[in-house]
Amino acid sequence: MSPFTTLLLQWWAIHQRQLPWKNTQDPYLIWLSEIMLQQTRVEQALPYYERLSAAFPTVKHLADASTDDLMRLWEGLGYYSRARNLHATAKHIAYQLDGHFPNTYQQILQLKGVGHYTAAAIASFAYNLPHAVVDGNVFRVLSRVFGIETPIDSTKGKQQFTQLANQFLPPNRPADFNQAIMDFGAIQCTPKPNCDTCSLQNICIAFEQKKTTTLPIKEKKIVKKERFFHYLLITDPQQQIYINRRTARDIWQHLYEFPCIETNKLLTNVELFPHINQLLQTNIAIENTSKPYTQQLTHRTVHAIFHHITCRTTPTTPAEWQHIPAADLSQYPFPKIITQFLADQSQQQQILF
Ligand code: SF4
Known part of the structure; x- marks a missing residue:
């Protein structure tokens, strides 16, 4: 074993993290945890993993779950395409593969939503196959220990770091090495x-x-696009409110929201007024307007303002809008920016009606 591998495994023997998905070799639970950990910190994913693995202890349970049930448990974890892929893949394994989880690296890689990193993690942790995981942690460690200046987000860098990680992977302890380098x-x-x-x-x-602060090197900077949402809380005397499921291939697909007018900047109420009138085809009054809310996504910054609207006559609404009792709002999965607004409302004991 190389000095690097030996020292790393010695360090790990003392310092390894105790996490619930490390105590299993069940490929389904490992897959579930790895999908949740994509782009997400361990501390944030932990309570979600506990809830999802309890609600759906096997791939069959997940396959048979309703989209709303899954989305409600996923709500707040972000990157909702992961939950959609997870659901589609669970159905595929349960019904096309008779519930048998694939057990080779190449087969695991064929699963929707599974890339090289996740395939290597499942192959090594569930089946002890010799495939090195290469994620942000691994890039950072290898680039510093070996002083490599190739950008980690370049094709060349990805190849170089993957080769290096596999070179140091001890064939008899692939799972331990992968856990060790990530920890x-x-x-x-x-x-x-x-x-x-x-x-x-x-x-x-x-x-x-003395290059610990300059390594690893990245060549691309993320340019964030800004989006501006005006949410309409359209209420009526029966204490009902309109919500709408986001179906387009866009952020937050399958989550719910209030009817939304998207603009290229945040508008004043006077500027917004004609847009609402045109949408609802009736005279309206804006009763209240919230403070602006912001949510950071990897490639987007979303700004939102919530407007409480009352209508003089029944508004014309698209067929896909749902008219639900306001008391039932907690049963629907919403993006974080909306749950934050609803939490503020209930904390300030502000009542929509
Ligand atoms: S950069 Fe610092 S913490 Fe990282 S491997 Fe080197 S000495 Fe250790």
């Missing part, structure tokens, strides 16, 4: 690294050359 990246060699207490200091090129 090391999450606890020790973090974005602001803890070099003072690091047992790999003597072999670390970034430490020796």
